[in-house]
Amino acid sequence: MRTFEYIRAADRADAVARARRGARFLGGGTNIVDLLRQNVEQASELVDVSRLDGAICESDGGGLLIDASVRNAALAAHPLVRRRYPVLSRALLAGASAQIRNMATVGGNILQRTRCMYFYDVEGARCNKRQPGTGCDALDGFNRYHAILGASDQCVATHPSDMCVALAMLDALIHLSGPDGERSIRLTDFHVLPNASPHIETVLKPGELITGVELPPPSDAVTHSEYRKVRDRSSYAFALISVAGGLALTDGRVTEARIALGGVAAKPWRAARAEAAMIGVAPTEEAFLAAIREELAGAQPLSGNAFKIVLVERTVVALLAALAGAHQ
Incomplete structure (x- = not known):
């Protein structure tokens, strides 16, 4: 160091x-x-x-404004978050040990980098994310934790954040401040897929600072939401896969569905195809399975992580079935 x-x-x-x-x-x-x-x-x-502004407050439109320096523990425990955005509170509580949540900030969580073992192995491994053009040892190495969606032949690392999966499901807006002034961008557009440049992970410009996160007013699918994380051990560990899901029903049909996946790509993966496939259908396990299979149709598993496809299917179906049951 x-x-x-x-x-x-x-x-x-x-x-x-x-x-x-x-x-x-x-x-x-x-x-x-x-x-x-x-x-x-x-x-x-x-x-x-x-130590910059660290407030959580309601926006004029009924949403929530969260300063970037807010600690993860404080955000998870906030009454408005727990009541209106339960998926976010549960994702934060699943994300790390209590000690880390007490230190980690919202802005830092968004910007955290992959935990790929080859990325951290400076002396012994090739990593295009760390040193562009050197290769990716994960492609033919130990890739149990790596991507099945949106990867490239340059990088198969995944984004490690639990919080960001929930923020993607919530249509969160990221506020930025930099040399050229202030701007805002959706969380789902903030992180980028590796393609030929895996060392470029976000759309941040040089000198830009994340100043806050804005959550829109909660819809029915947001207030009826859940987060599930599947990991190798129940204590502090990064996700094999995770699911942030929300569901709204009217007259026995799905009127709104929200799904975001973690542990499957270089960014939190908003499952837009699956969401669209569920609108207007009866909330059955068969319908949920068909919808998530549409999302996973383009999955490209590696030698050690093909199990993630079935794991995503089962976790999504179980989560949505539980939400549908809670509506009855």
């Missing part, structure tokens, strides 16, 4: 100005410090943004 200078940002403008000169942002440090310690990344200057 190389030495670096630590600076506490006075405000957002100060943080953006320092980043423009090459500094890196530091939130809770639960990911970037590991990356620096293992020499996966380098920084000469870290700007601490964890």
Whole structure:
């Protein structure tokens, strides 16, 4: 680990100005410090943004505004989140140990990098995400945890966040501030698939800072939502697959369906095809299975993770069936 200078940002403008000169942002440090310690990344200057505004409040339209420096534990426990956006609270609680949730920030969670073992193996593994053009050892290596959707022959890593899967399901909006001013982008458009440039993971411009997350007013499918995570052990572990789902019914038919998947791609995967396939149908397990199979039709499993296809199918069906049963 190389030495670096630590600076506490006075405000957002100060943080953006320092980043423009090459500094890196530091939130809770639960990911970037590991990356620096293992020499996966380098920084000469870290700007601490964890002490900037950290509020959670209602928006004028009935949604929720969440500052980027809010801790994951505080967000999961907030009464409005638990009541109106239960899927988000449950995803956060499934995402890490209590100690990490107490430190990790919303902005840092969104920007955390893959936990692919080859990405972290600086001395012994090839990784196009870490060093473009060197190759991807996961393609023919240990790839149990890797992508089945949206991958490329350059990279098959997955995004590790649980929170982001819920945010994708909720149509969350990410607010950014940078040298060119402020802008907003949907969470589903914020992370990018690897294609030929796996080292480019988001649409962030140089010097831009995530300032907050905005959740739209909750619909029926949002208030009737759930998060399920399948992992190798029940204690703190990253997902093999995860599902954020919500369902609304009228007169025995599906009127709104929301599904996002984790552990299957380089970004939280919004299952738009499956959602569309469920509108207007009776909420049966057969209908749910047919819908998610439409989403998975283009899946390309690797040598060690073909089981993920069936795992996604079973988890989606079980989650939606439970939500449908709760409506009755």
